[in-house]
Amino acid sequence: MSKIKVVLVGCGGMSGAWLNVAKNMPEVDIVGLVDIVEDNAKRKVKDFDLKDAIIGTDMKTVLDKTNPDVIFNCTIPEAHYQVTMEGLRYGCHVFSEKPLADSMEHAQEMVETAEKVGKIFAVIQNRRYDPNIRRLRNFLESGKIGKITTVNSDFYIGAHFGGFRDHMKHVLLLDMAIHTLDAARFITASDPVSVYCKEWNPYGSWYDHDASAVAIYEMTNNIVYTYRGSWCAEGLNTTWESEWRIIGDKGSVKWDGGGNMQAQIVVETGGFFSKLENVEIPPFDAGDKVGGHSGLIKEFIRCVQTGEIPETNGKDNIKSLAMVFSAIESAGTGKLVKL
Numbered sequence: 578m579s580k581i582k583v584v585l586v587g588c589g590g591m592s593g594a595w596l597n598v599a600k601n602m603p604e605v606d607i608v609g610l611v612d613i614v615e616d617n618a619k620r621k622v623k624d625f626d627l628k629d630a631i632i633g634t635d636m637k638t639v640l641d642k643t644n645p646d647v648i649f650n651c652t653i654p655e656a657h658y659q660v661t662m663e664g665l666r667y668g669c670h671v672f673s674e675k676p677l678a679d680s681m682e683h684a685q686e687m688v689e690t691a692e693k694v695g696k697i698f699a700v701i702q703n704r705r706y707d708p709n710i711r712r713l714r715n716f717l718e719s720g721k722i723g724k725i726t727t728v729n730s731d732f733y734i735g736a737h738f739g740g741f742r743d744h745m746k747h748v749l750l751l752d753m754a755i756h757t758l759d760a761a762r763f764i765t766a767s768d769p770v771s772v773y774c775k776e777w778n779p780y781g782s783w784y785d786h787d788a789s790a791v792a793i794y795e796m797t798n799n800i801v802y803t804y805r806g807s808w809c810a811e812g813l814n815t816t817w818e819s820e821w822r823i824i825g826d827k828g829s830v831k832w833d834g835g836g837n838m839q840a841q842i843v844v845e846t847g848g849f850f851s852k853l854e855n856v857e858i859p860p861f862d863a864g865d866k867v868g869g870h871s872g873l874i875k876e877f878i879r880c881v882q883t884g885e886i887p888e889t890n891g892k893d894n895i896k897s898l899a900m901v902f903s904a905i906e907s908a909g910t911g912k913l914v915k916l
């Protein structure tokens with residue numbers, strides 16, 4: 578098969594993770610690098626020994642010079658719409674960093690445009706491509722805890738980023754909660770129905786805008802999911818994957834977001850407390866659905882070659898983004914929002 582020609586747009590911090598994967602994929606040729614700050618593109622050329630790549634500050638000029646098959650969109654969230662739309666309209670498949678877009682209107686237009694031009698548009702949701710979450714989901718699918726009724730997740734991290742996040746509105750919900758909310762859809766195999774959310778910027782926050790939120794979602798399959806999170810919580814941090822409790826009608830599972838998972842199921846009822854038993858959560862081989870960015874980028878390139886649809890395609894991932902924007906709307910209006 579011929580090499581897939583890729584132009585990467587947005588050569589900041591995160592682009593290194595993409596280029597690290599791409600440099601070990603013989604089927605990928607990074608033919609161009611674009612950044613509005615030319616020095617950022619030059620730095621990546623040096624760091625990744627990409628001396629044959631065309632670099633520039635204007636995306637259209639680099640596309641004309643390279644005629645790529647694929648755009649990797651690693652720009653900041655506010656630029657995702659413009660870069661993705663330009664790539665799709667040019668006739669490229671687009672793989673973008675999360676979040677899909679900076680508004681639902683933009684997201685809808687991006688997904689519709691991808692369909693119209695017949696190109697793949699997908700979003701990195703690297704926390705889905707994690708062996709632990711795959712193992713958890715496999716266990717839940719086994720039915721050992723019965724039908725899922727309730728899911729809680731806690732995300733508490735004191736992250737001093739500097740840069741665009743310090744000044745971004747809805748920074749927690751838009752830039753981070755998208756991972757957790759997407760994980761909630763994956764874990765429950767359900768989609769959002771409604772949400773009530775409170776968002777705020779706690780005393781002592783080093784962010785300009787709200788960095789904490791609590792949201793209650795009603796999901797399909799009669800599941801209630803609560804999200805609690807903060808990006809300015811000092812001490813006793815959770816993992817980046819959040820801490821989870823999943824309750825079924827026959828038992829519960831706790832997951833710390835890392836390698837620790839435990840489950841208890843009912844073995845006898847009738848007393849004040851049911852008799853419970855710890856059960857093993859078996860190891861699970863998730864095949865190539867692991868590896869974070871690496872797993873997702875490999876899947877995307879394979880899909881470009883074969884015409885398959887990636888798991889995190891825009892049409893599906895827009896449902897995770899809708900969880901973000903409906904929470905933001907609820908926080909703004911103080912009302913329950915139906916999706």
Ligand SMILES: NC(=O)c1ccc[n+]([C@@H]2O[C@H](COP(=O)([O-])OP(=O)(O)OC[C@H]3O[C@@H](n4cnc5c(N)ncnc54)[C@H](O)[C@@H]3O)[C@@H](O)[C@H]2O)c1
Nearest residue numbers: 587588589590591612613614617651652653654656674675
């Ligand atoms: N998946 C993850 O775990 C994860 C982790 C961190 C960041 N991200 C996401 O990655 C994206 C980039 O984040 P980052 O931390 O690398 O940010 P960053 O600020 O370090 O880099 C962004 C780069 O994009 C460039 N840029 C901005 N607008 C542009 C435009 N219109 N055209 C070309 N270049 C443009 C900037 O000059 C900068 O070099 C964001 O969407 C962020 O949410 C994802």
